[in-house]
Amino acid sequence: MHLPHNAFKAALKQAQPRYGIWAGMCTPYTAEILAGLGYDWVLLDGEHAPNTVPTLLGQLQAMAAYGSQPVVRPVTGDPVLIKQLLDVGAQTLMVPMVETAEQAAALVQAMRYPPHGIRGVGGGLTRATRWDAVPDYIRNAHQELCLIVQIESRLGVQNAAAIAAVEGVDAVFIGPADLSTGLGHAGDASQPEVQDAIRQAIDATRAQGKACGILAPREEDARRYLDWGCQFVAVGIDISLLRQAAQANLARYRDDAGASKAPGGVY
Numbered sequence: 001m002h003l004p005h006n007a008f009k010a011a012l013k014q015a016q017p018r019y020g021i022w023a024g025m026c027t028p029y030t031a032e033i034l035a036g037l038g039y040d041w042v043l044l045d046g047e048h049a050p051n052t053v054p055t056l057l058g059q060l061q062a063m064a065a066y067g068s069q070p071v072v073r074p075v076t077g078d079p080v081l082i083k084q085l086l087d088v089g090a091q092t093l094m095v096p097m098v099e100t101a102e103q104a105a106a107l108v109q110a111m112r113y114p115p116h117g118i119r120g121v122g123g124g125l126t127r128a129t130r131w132d133a134v135p136d137y138i139r140n141a142h143q144e145l146c147l148i149v150q151i152e153s154r155l156g157v158q159n160a161a162a163i164a165a166v167e168g169v170d171a172v173f174i175g176p177a178d179l180s181t182g183l184g185h186a187g188d189a190s191q192p193e194v195q196d197a198i199r200q201a202i203d204a205t206r207a208q209g210k211a212c213g214i215l216a217p218r219e220e221d222a223r224r225y226l227d228w229g230c231q232f233v234a235v236g237i238d239i240s241l242l243r244q245a246a247q248a249n250l251a252r253y254r255d256d257a258g259a260s261k262a263p264g265g266v267y
């Protein structure tokens, strides 16, 4: 069989905006629901949701029948974890908190086989090779793998151009919650200093010819970031959407069920 095509990676080369949704429910059932809705991509979160390699595998399998593209976020850029996620068939990884070009280059290495990198060979044990049914996987895998690095700190923004310029980095994704908190604004990305930093990171990334993405569950934020040059935007979070909808439903019947978010909440 052919090496599976990575439609997310291919789409990054086009100007058309790509809308995604954050998936933190950690089950194949919910991943499949989201994949069937028409979002261009679904972020399977292994950083702040309690996902493991096996739970992510189940979600990748559940999404495989749909056009919606899985993007997997590991908890760290540890090459051992990257190896496991690639082996179970993740083709697009989004690695959090990348602050230097050196860190970005190390992630590229983790995703490539020698002599171009350090990825270990799983061969016929792995879903990535469809248990050795994909010819020449070792030589060709990199063509369909996609690396997104997250910029979400002051240092990361300062180094955004150098990070984006690294060969093998396909895109940069801005994390507004961490960035705003790191800049001293406790999750409030609307602060002018944070907005300036976000714009700076977008401009630096685009100037290197790389795609830029961001998480923006509020519509006015999403539209502004698209105007500023972001190409792929996560416009919702499954857990927040469930909570808000369930709360609004109860509020139809009970007066004490109204508040949707505590003061200082992020999304």
Ligand SMILES: O=C(O)C(=O)C[C@H](O)[C@@H](O)CO
Binding pocket: 048, 150, 152, 174, 175, 176, 177, 178, 179, 215, 237, 266, 267
């Ligand atoms: O900093 C951010 O924003 C992100 O990276 C996304 C958050 O980690 C995600 O958990 C949504 O709250």
